[in-house]
Amino acid sequence: MPRLDLPVQFLRRPVKPLAFAAMWTMFVIGYINFRDIGLFKNSVSGDILAAFSVAAGVALLAGWWRRSQTMAEVGLLMASGVWFARMMLALLLPGTNPSTQYGWLFSGAWVIALLGAFLLERDDRDNWGH
Amino acid sequence: MDPALAQAVSLVASGVFMVLAAVAAYINSRAKHPGKVEEDDDDE
Secondary structure (H helix, E strand, O other): OOOOOEEEEEOOEEEOHHHHHHHHHHHHHHHHHHOOOOOOOOOHHHHHHHHHHHHHHHHHHHHHHOOOHHHHHHHHHHHHHHHHHHHHHHHHOOOOOHHHHOHHHHHHHHHHHHHHHHHHHHHHHHHOOO | OOHHHHHHHHHHHHHHHHHHHHHHHHHHHHHHOOOOOOOOOOOO
């Protein structure tokens, strides 16, 4: 099974487009929720999600920088969890604006992509040396 | 639904989702390599 990195390097490390995109979204979600302008608005839950998002972003960054498979997998799993929480809230509080009513669909796409990436990375690890 | 309750439910559901995903990955790994001890196979 192919690994999720491109056959090019940046800073002598493999380029992983999906992990980079996930890291980007984690820092954005963290920033938005720390500023209380996200779906979770000004709430403790929003602050928890923000902290978790930043932690996921740091795990993905650390996984890439240290070439740590474990950290990369943890980061992908955490990132899928953040998007899942956002999808759930968008479903539970759809609001009246079409952009919020259907926002869960975009979050759902990220959940599928990141959960799939996590499972692929885990499966790829199992294939090493076999 | 009360917004605070919906937020709490979302966070809890997310936690359950992550646990289930980790368990699924673990079960898949065990099915492929029964009896294998999990190793730290980081590159560094």
